[in-house]
Amino acid sequence: MKALQKRIGITQDTLAQSLTERFIFGEEALDGLMPSTRILAEEYGVSRLFLREVLAGLQRQGLIETFPGKGIYVRKPSMLNAARNVHTTIRQSTATARDLIEARGNLEEQCAALAAERATTEDIAQMEFALKALDDANGLIPMAQADIAFHSLLAKSTHNPVLQIMFGSITTLAFDTMLRSLSDPEIYKEGAPLHYTILKAVKNRDGLAARKAMSKHIHLAEDSYKNDLDCELREIAQRIVKDVLQSSLSIEEILSSALKDYSVDLGQS
Template sequence: MPAYSQDELASELTNKYILNDQSSSGMMPSARILAEKYGVSRLFLREVLAGLQRQGLVKAVPGRGVFVRKPHMLDTAKNVHTTLRQSAATARHLIEARINIEEQTVRLAALRATDEDIAQLEVALKSFDDATELLARAKSDIAFHSLIAKATQNPVLQVVFGSITTLTFEIMLRSLADAKTMAQGAPLHHSILQAIKAKDPDKAVAAMCKHLHIAEDTYESDFDIPLSDVADRVIKQSFGASISIHEVLDAALKDYSMDILR
């Protein structure tokens, strides 16, 4: 009988190699070393590591080993997305939440954004401006807003915004598919970025506030029906039924560093 249960060994590995970051290279010790150290079989260890991988804590790379996975802004998004899709959450509810979160993120971004943060925001905004179809524009839009959260240098705010990223992406598809909403909202991205570059938090908040309130005047009946119904309709009309929001969102952010600071 092994000295550890699977849950106990998972907790031990998490505390030692993930939370305490003892694997400075990012790679955990080999299966042989870990199995010998903890007195378990390699099969038992593989089952434990597989559980950690399902939680997004480690990543197994064939032929190389098991690596500690850096915390990412999207880690909580899938669970929150599933939970809220089961509720009667509406665009009104999401926008109220975004106003409270993003007015604070943009204020802190204006005070704390690094040159690298600003460079990434400029890349995302140029991609948005250059996009010629809905999905490409939405990918750049969600990247822009996610990068603002990252520029706060606050891991809690990064996680909080990250948790609603999937829902936000869906509502962006609705906004960008609407010519009136798009025409009013798109230019404000430049106002937001200019305020961040000028380190002017008041102007940044004013521009973000105006940007987020546009839907109140343009969504009409879509504002108060379940967000899942709105998103499903837009996705079906624009892309058919085969699209996976989570895959699209991963692709949207893959060119930007969204790892949470440790």
């Protein structure tokens, strides 16, 4: 009987929502440490196991982090968390490389234009650093890491969190396409100088030039795809995992370390 009342009254979703509202958005999130599972379970009148499953959901969402022996901590927002679901949904859909490039092109053009208006000197210095690293990089993965870092820094330079998060949500997939573009030396030689054109336009506060250079850059990547342009992203993602990185590292980890190395904190500013 008791169990029935609970199931009707408190579902996992409602509890998750309640906890989120309270500790993620509410005021009790300030110190970042949540009460222990025993206390929370008693407070909401559910068993510790039930609560644990809800917490597992929040953890998978990237909202909290648990440490054995210490407690449950509220996690700072990260756009890679936002990315995960979008990435999965896109991979489940019938989206092709063409679809991705089309969407990404428009978004990045806007980012470039706005970055030209708003980039700080520090933003520009970071982008210069990333481009230098891209020139010096050896190997496909370090190159792709520097490349994605530059584009992410451009998004960061808009100082618009929504744009940053939207860009972040397709970063993983964009990374896949970069691994592919960079593996073609001819395409790379043609596309690399455009990075500097973009940066120069940003320095000159010339939004239109930045937008145009970005447009050219993206559509160059489009050309490199050739026949695979209408290949579904799910296939490309699978192929990348098999061919490029036989390593134990996942795409997500490689990306995450790149963004950390180049100190891109999307969604935090």
